Amino acid sequence: MLSLALIIIGALGIGFSFFSAPKTIEESKEMIADQASHGDSHGSEHATGAANSHDSQHDAKHDEHVFHQMQNKPWSALYVSLIFFLGISLLVLAFYASQRVAQSGWSVVLFRVMEAITANLIPTSIIMLLVILSASVLHWNHLFSWMAEGTFDPSSENYDAIVDGKSWWMNVPGWTIRGIVYLLLWNTYRWFIRKNSIAEDTANDYNKTYKKNYHASVIFLVVFMLTESMMSWDWIMGLDPHWFSTLFGWYVLASLLVSALTVIAFVTIYLRSKGALPSVNDSHIHDLAKFMFGFSVFWTYLWFSQFMLIWYADIPEETTYFVARFNEYKMPFLAMVVMNFVFPILLLINSDFKSKPWFVIIGGIVILAGHYVDFFVMIMPGTVGSLWSFGIAELSSILFFIGIFIFAVFSSFAKANPIPTGNPFLKESENFHYFNIEHEGEESTDHH
């Protein structure tokens, strides 16, 4: 019920934001002027900027640019949330595959939770597919500036020599096909592993199914490594087509991975509080929190590595990325470092805190919000520039995808046995006990 309500509220909000976006250049001019007359410093800055332009051709171009950015706003709001939720579902799937490949014992009782979360991959992939098609084939939006007409045509005034140099990779058909292929590969593995994980429960075939799942997961991890990097170039780095960073794929991975672990912890804590996960104890929560802590540090490391090299070398075509973010997105840009690094470090460094669900939830909310801001700051500068804000469009997009998430995840969880009884490591997972903590409601003398 809650999930459907969120979907409806979110969809209404998204519809409203699309409706209120300007339809023509004249409208966008009016809206900017309107803002300026209201004394909005942001709008007036732009108005004077446009007035100071020297020739009328430049003026018209600027107006068109601003118009496109304003049209992009509801799309971008949807896109940030979509990438965030799609990415989290994908990374939960990858983390799950890594647990199978490592044949790890501790996490087996969480397998059905992770599988349930990956169910969210299906609806988000479908929406992503629509966005891909609407950007490349239908030209409904201008999220990717390099898809504008004439970018690859030397005789056109839109010609962009830098992007043209990358045309072997950055071309519309290639981009579209790649996007569809990524989504297909991920969903195929998810469909296969979910089916066979349930088959494991009743297989009773000397772990033959288990081994088959192991091999499938090995293959998927290789595929995932490649497609995740390419996905981040195509879908996020391509928004700033002149700029590139060789560790961008890792950076996106780190951000999504820490969010994915946080989401696993949230769903686990919720389901456990409802009594749906009798074998999950405080040590499992403790381990998830350790991952949240560790990958927060990992994210910071990559974020800083990317920043410091570009800052040090000081090459203009590289620094534009951070100049745009530092000038126009200073507040979210700096806030996210505090939310994603300082706060989790201080809150989750204590061993005892990591096994207390309340601390994990407080830390997790800040981590998730911080990484949403991270994606906001990755995507928005390339699509709406200085016209960013956080309003109905952004909020309703988040609600919409939370609604889909809740619906997909919990209906999927209800469809399978919450305990993967066929897994050979189930007993190890049920008896998992980190020696340094005491489980809630258990005798302190009951070790091992």
Place this chain on the structure above:
Amino acid sequence: MGSSKVIHAFYNDDEVLLDAVKTVKAAHHHIEEVFCPFPVHGLDKAMGLAPTRIAITAFMYGITGLSVAIWMTNYMMIQDWPQDIGGKPSFSWLENMPAFVPIMFELTVFFAAHLMVITFYMRSKIWPFKKAENPDPRTTDDHFLMEIHVHNNEEELTALLAKTGAVEINVVEKH
């Protein structure tokens, strides 16, 4: 009182040892020391030892290392011999801070790690070339040894330890 007399109980399994420690503690005997070939998780708690405070010292050493790194980079690169860092000759520590982050990180780790080891040595009263204190060389191989002071209760202790699964029980004079 035979105060210099101790009883040595040998075990060949860490789980058996852990249960034995709990039994002895439950019978209100003071365990002088346990010698192990490897760290046994949960043994400190079972023996009733106070929690280690090395984490607190590690934090303080880390802060010290961070401060030294800030002072050092400022003195070397800004004050004593001003450097043009990355084509940005601002000669301000704060504006060049990103370049110093790796140094700050490394010195924090360096100070915390080395001073923690030295603290551990001092606290455990061991130092290079010190003669080994373990009463039986088998505790460095495959045996665990529990040492308990004898206070005219040799028989009672021996009986108790024999029940806990000790593979060998010796009463020795401690020098």
